[in-house]
Amino acid sequence: GQNIDQPTEMTATEGAIVQINCTYQTSGFNGLFWYQQHAGEAPTFLSYNVLDGLEEKGRFSSFLSRSKGYSYLLLKELQMKDSASYLCAVRDWRDDKIIFGKGTRLHILP
C-alpha cells in the first residue's frame, strides 16, 4: 500500500520562509507532486519531482530524496494569498494512481 504523511497545520509570518515536509512509503514511486488548494476551490498544480534534488519555480521550490522517501515544499517571501492547503501527492507506476496526502493547512499572519 501507500502512506503519505504531512503536518496537518502550520503557521508562518508574512515575508518569512516556510518549509512543508512530506514523507511517503510506496513500492512503485514514479513522481511526487505538490498542489495548492485555497478554501472552496480546486487544487492547482505547483510542482513535480521525479529525480532527487531541488526544483525551483519563483518563490516556490520543491525538494525530493527518493532514498529517504522525503520531499519538502519551500515557500519564500510569504504573502497573505499563500494561506491555503498544500497537498503532497505520489504517483505509483504499478497502477498509475496519484494518491494525495491529507494536506497541510498553512496560515499566514500579518
Place this chain on the structure above:
Amino acid sequence: DTAVSQTPKYLVTQMGNDKSIKCEQNLGHDTMYWYKQDSKKFLKIMFSYNNKELIINETVPNRFSPKSPDKAHLNLHINSLELGDSAVYFCASSPRGPNEKLFFGSGTQLSVL
C-alpha cells in the same frame, strides 16, 4: 476557455435520491478521474478512465457508477444517496506522459439531507 468543467457546482438532495454529476474536458487528455474530498479535506481517488475504459475502481460502493461516453466526458451517477456521501467531488484529467499532472474541475459540493 480550455478547462475541466463540471456541473452542477452545488447539489442539495434528500437521502435515497439518485443524482448525476457531469464532467467535460477540452484539453485533449486521455485520462479522467473522479476524486472525493471529505469534510477533513482528504482527497481520495474513486475512479480513473483512460480513453473511455475503466482503469481504477477504488473500492467504491456499487451505488456510484461512472460513465464515459467519450474520452472528453466522465459523468458520475450516484444511486440511493446516503448522508455519508456528502462531500466535494472533483473531476480531473491528465495527459499521458511522464509528468502526468492533474487538472481539476471546480468541484461539486454535494449535501445529502
